[in-house]
Amino acid sequence: MTQALLIEIGLEELPAIPLLKIVKNIEKSWANLLETYKLSCDFEFVYTPRRLVLLHNAIATSQEDSTVEFFGPPMVAAVKDGEPTKAAEGFARKCGVSFDELGRGEKNGKEVLYFKNEVKGAETASLLQEMIAKWMDSMSFGKMMRWGSRTDEFIRPVRWLQVRMDESCVPVELYGVSSGTKTYMHRMVSYDAINIPNLEGYKMILAEGAVMLQPKKREGVILAQFDALEAEHNIIIERDKALLAEVVAITENPKALMGTFDELFLELPPEVIITSMKEHQRYFPVFENGKIANKFVVVSNAYTNDYSKVVAGNERVLKPRLADGLFFYQNDLKNGLSTDGLEKVQFIDGLGTLSDKIVREKNIAVRLLGLYMEKVEAQTGKNNIELEKLMDRSINLAKADLMSEMVYEFTELQGLMGYYYAKALGEDKIVYTAIKEQYMPVGEGAELPTSIFSSIVAMSAKLDTLLGLFSVGRIPTGSKDPFALRRAVNGIVRIVTQSDLAFNIDDIISLLKSAYVDFDTQVLSEFIIERINKSLDANPSVIAAVLASGERDINEIAKKVSALNTIVSADTFKEQFSTFKRVANISKDVDLEADLSIDTLLFKEDAEVTLYNAYEKVINQDYADYKAQFEALFGLKRELDAYFDDVMVNTEDEALKNNRLNTIGSVYKTFKDIADIKEITV
Numbered sequence: 001m002t003q004a005l006l007i008e009i010g011l012e013e014l015p016a017i018p019l020l021k022i023v024k025n026i027e028k029s030w031a032n033l034l035e036t037y038k039l040s041c042d043f044e045f046v047y048t049p050r051r052l053v054l055l056h057n058a059i060a061t062s063q064e065d066s067t068v069e070f071f072g073p074p075m076v077a078a079v080k081d082g083e084p085t086k087a088a089e090g091f092a093r094k095c096g097v098s099f100d101e102l103g104r105g106e107k108n109g110k111e112v113l114y115f116k117n118e119v120k121g122a123e124t125a126s127l128l129q130e131m132i133a134k135w136m137d138s139m140s141f142g143k144m145m146r147w148g149s150r151t152d153e154f155i156r157p158v159r160w161l162q163v164r165m166d167e168s169c170v171p172v173e174l175y176g177v178s179s180g181t182k183t184y185m186h187r188m189v190s191y192d193a194i195n196i197p198n199l200e201g202y203k204m205i206l207a208e209g210a211v212m213l214q215p216k217k218r219e220g221v222i223l224a225q226f227d228a229l230e231a232e233h234n235i236i237i238e239r240d241k242a243l244l245a246e247v248v249a250i251t252e253n254p255k256a257l258m259g260t261f262d263e264l265f266l267e268l269p270p271e272v273i274i275t276s277m278k279e280h281q282r283y284f285p286v287f288e289n290g291k292i293a294n295k296f297v298v299v300s301n302a303y304t305n306d307y308s309k310v311v312a313g314n315e316r317v318l319k320p321r322l323a324d325g326l327f328f329y330q331n332d333l334k335n336g337l338s339t340d341g342l343e344k345v346q347f348i349d350g351l352g353t354l355s356d357k358i359v360r361e362k363n364i365a366v367r368l369l370g371l372y373m374e375k376v377e378a379q380t381g382k383n384n385i386e387l388e389k390l391m392d393r394s395i396n397l398a399k400a401d402l403m404s405e406m407v408y409e410f411t412e413l414q415g416l417m418g419y420y421y422a423k424a425l426g427e428d429k430i431v432y433t434a435i436k437e438q439y440m441p442v443g444e445g446a447e448l449p450t451s452i453f454s455s456i457v458a459m460s461a462k463l464d465t466l467l468g469l470f471s472v473g474r475i476p477t478g479s480k481d482p483f484a485l486r487r488a489v490n491g492i493v494r495i496v497t498q499s500d501l502a503f504n505i506d507d508i509i510s511l512l513k514s515a516y517v518d519f520d521t522q523v524l525s526e527f528i529i530e531r532i533n534k535s536l537d538a539n540p541s542v543i544a545a546v547l548a549s550g551e552r553d554i555n556e557i558a559k560k561v562s563a564l565n566t567i568v569s570a571d572t573f574k575e576q577f578s579t580f581k582r583v584a585n586i587s588k589d590v591d592l593e594a595d596l597s598i599d600t601l602l603f604k605e606d607a608e609v610t611l612y613n614a615y616e617k618v619i620n621q622d623y624a625d626y627k628a629q630f631e632a633l634f635g636l637k638r639e640l641d642a643y644f645d646d647v648m649v650n651t652e653d654e655a656l657k658n659n660r661l662n663t664i665g666s667v668y669k670t671f672k673d674i675a676d677i678k679e680i681t682v
């Protein structure tokens with residue numbers, strides 16, 4: 001037998017971001033509890049700013065009855081001289097019966113004490129108090145709060161509670177609140193509790209009270225309203241997914257409204273306007289003809305017939321924020337870009353100030369520019385002297401905006417404001433672009449620098465942070481990475497591979513390490529290798545095979561992995577690969593560091609000659625890329641199969657045996673120089 005079940009936890013307004021971070025875990029936690037208590041069923045988890053709700057169309061009214069079997073000690077150990085032993089008595093206590101009530105059974109061919117207990121399933125209503133309490137305890141929001149005289153805590157105070165099975169109210173108490181039959185509508189409809197006569201009326205009463213229960217429905221309503229505003233005003237509304245999710249979480253009756261602000265604020269960089277809107281007010285920016293407009297969209301939670309006051313209020317709130325931004329911007333332009341003051345700003349304990357960091361980054365940038373000078377000259381059309389001056393200027397000004405009033409107010413705009421200020425102050429385009437792109441990429445899939453020059457600036461910052469922190473022992477452990485060193489490596493990998501830059505990890509570290517206190521550079525090298533393993537999108541065994549070759553150039557590793565992964569991913573590869581696994585297995589007995597000379601005069605079978613000639617052709621050929629080289633090597637399959645069919649490798653003739661082992665070992669070693677095929681699993 002089943003019944004509908006409603007669980008509604010009524011709260012003071014939930015903070016959106018902490019809720020959204022764990023919303024999937026909240027749903028999963030309840031599913032796990034249902035499974036644990038043997039009540040698994042379909043359910044829907046929904047939320048509004050003032051409630052967490054679980055809706056079940058059909059949940060079993062009780063657990064199914066079950067049978068529990070207990071097997072005890074063997075009879076030879078359970079009874080001595082006709083009396084139960086301590087082991088037997090202990091088993092009886094475990095089963096909750098006397099020794100005389102125990103039966104006999106068989107386990108592993110031995111007669112043992114046995115007890116079978118028929119367990120009647122508990123009523124669902126009797127389990128809900130415990131289940132809901134555990135569910136609430138599982139919600140890890142981070143910061144929690146206490147209220148009144150209570151010692152327990154939750155993200156916000158619990159104000160009402162409904163636990164209903166069909167028409168019955170199930171007695172449950174949470175945080176001093178007892179379950180009842182009442183809920184609350186939108187505050188602008190009524191402040192009074194509303195009685196819910198039955199579950200069928202729950203959603204209808206909330207809808208009449210201006211509460212859209214389902215987040216997906218609220219999102220759909222907001223997007224439809226965006227569409228209508230865009231069509232009416234010929235505008236484009238930026239649909240930031242994270243901001244949209246936040247707005248959905250803080251509204252029960254969403255209404256998208258368009259407001260305006262004074263055109264004089266369009267003097268500000270668009271990012272300043274957008275940041276002021278999003279971060280502080282949760283407004284959506286508006287664009288006209290590809291440019292930011294003096295308009296914004298706010299999603300109101302009000303319930304009224306006249307939204308003009310809501311619009312006017314939001315316009316009034318935005319104006320002083322934009323006015324502050326304009327003041328900061330104009331003041332910063334007046335003061336110009338300067339690094340004065342950075343010598344007083346501590347970077348990290350043991351690594352000096354930001355001024356010290358700039359000096360180290362310059363050292364790195366100069367060395368990287370030397371490595372990639374030819375490519376940078378070709379890309380920019382400037383000579384090495386000009387580029388060295390521009391690089392020095394770029395690194396020198398890169399952190400200057402940290403001293404600006406704008407970045408002090410909006411820290412997330414660092415680098416970007418330096419770009420706008422440098423551009424307005426007449427710096428070279430190469431310089432102000434490099435300043436803008438110095439932190440790229442900021443995350444997985446994020447934009448990369450648009451030039452090798454900018455890439456050098458970005459890599460210099462990341463490399464200094466890596467070398468510096470490792471040199472003072474600030475090495476990530478487990479999931480903890482407070483200085484985002486893993487992200488720094490991922491960024492370097494993406495930059496290097498996009499720009500096709502040679503980047504030998506060990507050589508680069510060796511080139512740069514003298515600027516830091518002495519430390520075990522091998523640890524840093526292994527850290528970078530481990531991150532490469534995580535950042536490349538390929539069969540993990542393919543990455544392992546390439547790394548096992550000893551390759552340490554990030555760009556070459558990526559190229560080899562890409563080429564080999566394409567071949568390994570082919571449908572036909574698995575059946576072909578057994579031949580090469582055999583090559584690797586036979587080569588275990590071969591010293592690959594020794595001279596693998598092959599004496600053609602010892603060939604006795606045609607298959608030996610055929611394989612040798614095919615192999616010589618492969619190794620003496622030039623290849624356009626690694627894919628072509630891998631294809632040529634894997635193309636030896638036919639000759640290798642014939643060799644294994646016709647040639648006895650482990651013959652009793654020692655000279656013949658060694659010659660044949662050297663032949664197979666040479667094939668394996670040629671593979672191993674670019675990827676160790678024994679690491680590949682398919």
